[in-house]
Amino acid sequence: MGLLEQKRHFSVNLLDWYMVNRRDLPWRRHNNPYFTWVSEIMLQQTRVDTVIPYFNRFIGNFPTVQALAEAPEEEVLKNWEGLGYYSRARNLQAAARQVMELHGGEMPQDKQAVFALKGVGPYTAGAILSIAFNQPQPAVDGNVMRVLSRYFLIDEDIMKGSTRVLMEELAGELIPEGRARDFNQALMELGALVCTPKAPHCLTCPVMEQCSGRIAGRELTLPVKTKAKPPRPEQRLVAIVEGRGAHRGRVLVRQRPATGLLARMWELPHVLAAPATAGKKAGPLADEPAMALLAGSLWAEGFAARPEGLATHAEHVFSHIVWSLQVYKCTEQDQSNELPLIAAEARAAYDAQAAAKETTAPAQASEPSMIDEANISGSFDEQGEPLSAIAASDPAHDVMSGKGDGQIYRWIGPEDMDKMAFPNIFLKLISSYFAGAYDDVSE
DNA sequence: AATTCGGGGTA
DNA sequence: TACCCAGAATT
Numbered sequence: 001m002g003l004l005e006q007k008r009h010f011s012v013n014l015l016d017w018y019m020v021n022r023r024d025l026p027w028r029r030h031n032n033p034y035f036t037w038v039s040e041i042m043l044q045q046t047r048v049d050t051v052i053p054y055f056n057r058f059i060g061n062f063p064t065v066q067a068l069a070e071a072p073e074e075e076v077l078k079n080w081e082g083l084g085y086y087s088r089a090r091n092l093q094a095a096a097r098q099v100m101e102l103h104g105g106e107m108p109q110d111k112q113a114v115f116a117l118k119g120v121g122p123y124t125a126g127a128i129l130s131i132a133f134n135q136p137q138p139a140v141d142g143n144v145m146r147v148l149s150r151y152f153l154i155d156e157d158i159m160k161g162s163t164r165v166l167m168e169e170l171a172g173e174l175i176p177e178g179r180a181r182d183f184n185q186a187l188m189e190l191g192a193l194v195c196t197p198k199a200p201h202c203l204t205c206p207v208m209e210q211c212s213g214r215i216a217g218r219e220l221t222l223p224v225k226t227k228a229k230p231p232r233p234e235q236r237l238v239a240i241v242e243g244r245g246a247h248r249g250r251v252l253v254r255q256r257p258a259t260g261l262l263a264r265m266w267e268l269p270h271v272l273a274a275p276a277t278a279g280k281k282a283g284p285l286a287d288e289p290a291m292a293l294l295a296g297s298l299w300a301e302g303f304a305a306r307p308e309g310l311a312t313h314a315e316h317v318f319s320h321i322v323w324s325l326q327v328y329k330c331t332e333q334d335q336s337n338e339l340p341l342i343a344a345e346a347r348a349a350y351d352a353q354a355a356a357k358e359t360t361a362p363a364q365a366s367e368p369s370m371i372d373e374a375n376i377s378g379s380f381d382e383q384g385e386p387l388s389a390i391a392a393s394d395p396a397h398d399v400m401s402g403k404g405d406g407q408i409y410r411w412i413g414p415e416d417m418d419k420m421a422f423p424n425i426f427l428k429l430i431s432s433y434f435a436g437a438y439d440d441v442s443e
Numbered sequence: 444a445a446t447t448c449g450g451g452g453t454a
Numbered sequence: 455t456a457c458c459c460a461g462a463a464t465t
Contacts, residue, residue: 039460040460043459043460043461044460045458045459045462046459047458047459048459048460085462087462087463091462119462121461121463122462123460123461124461124462127460139460140460141460141461142460143459184460191460192460197457197458197459198457225457225458227457
């Protein structure tokens with residue numbers, strides 16, 4: 001068979017299949033460019049079933065570009081909580097403001113203008129232009145590369161940028177005249193429902209007759225893809241600090257910096273336990289040194305707390321890091337009494353870690369919870385007292401900033417959780433705490 | 444070209 | 455366990 005005939009067979013039969021088998025998805029119910037845009041951002045590296053409830057809530061709270069542009073950033077982040085890749089949320093709102101200022105609140109239809117929006121790359125630009133405006137632009141994602149690599153038996157590594165460009169040229173040629181909207185979605189729908197990664201359903205595939213990959217028996221070995229390098233392990237010590245006195249019934253949380261991992265999300269205070277030795281994963285730390293180190297890190301931030309004991313273990317997997325968490329229940333201490341003792345323990349723990357670090361890899365410079373020597377030496381004065389324990393306190397929200405690198409700390413109760421965005425792991429830990437799961441932790 | 448960005452479903 | 459998901463931004 002000729003290549004031209006093979007292409008035509010693909011386009012015709014795939015489009016026919018899609019018109020019968022297309023899923024009823026929330027963002028497909030209206031031809032609203034804003035809905036298409038929001039859905040495509042959410043769907044980046046995220047499954048349809050995961051996105052659906054987020055999409056519905058998001059559109060309910062921010063029904064228009066203007067509503068999104070004018071919303072508090074904190075509220076947008078809260079609506080993204082649990083979805084991951086949080087820079088998508090910040091970029092989406094920034095782009096909504098771009099659309100308000102540059103395009104009068106209407107989604108632009110010009111390719112360059114769409115591509116210039118924050119968070120919109122080659123795939124998303126093509127998806128918006130084709131799905132929202134039916135423009136004949138390719139939209140090549142992981143599904144499309146898998147389908148095309150199999151059907152046309154393309155052995156190029158799909159991790160390479162040059163392969164995506166090649167796929168875009170091919171995908172563009174396949175779009176039937178005037179049918180970009182349906183065809184591009186058909187391509188992705190086939191990848192999601194039939195031409196799946198592990199066990200493709202070739203027997204029900206609408207284009208199996210001329211699929212070069214299947215005919216060659218290569219459907220399970222395509223696409224060719226170099227495997228990602230494994231995530232690095234990190235052992236971290238986490239504090240659930242139970243408030244006393246004016247803070248009774250609350251726990252101490254802090255907000256992460258505006259850039260980097262989990263930017264601007266709230267979390268429980270924690271500290272990197274053992275800088276990983278090259279090639280070796282750092283195992284769990286014994287409770288006694290762990291609690292001393294944890295108390296020391298809190299002290300360096302201006303908080304006096306006594307670790308009571310191990311509450312639980314937890315693991316949190318990112319694409320490039322695996323956090324193994326040792327979670328310790330702690331109690332806030334009265335500054336006038338137990339503080340000197342904790343300060344002494346903290347000094348010892350710090351000295352030990354600082355000494356250990358000299359024989360290992362250098363610390364990441366901007367790691368927010370990493371304790372570096374400068375921070376240590378700056379955390380104590382001659383009498384072992386904090387230099388500026390509490391910089392500011394807001395009675396209404398109980399806001400205070402620790403010293404250190406300017407992170408914001410806050411004592412919160414259960415009622416505060418509905419406006420602050422937490423990564424799932426801390427959401428679970430804090431919820432468990434408020435539900436009484438760690439009440440019986442003791443020394 | 445390689446890394447950095449979450450979190451969960453699936454076999 | 456080991457992928458992989460309607461990828462983009464940064465280095």
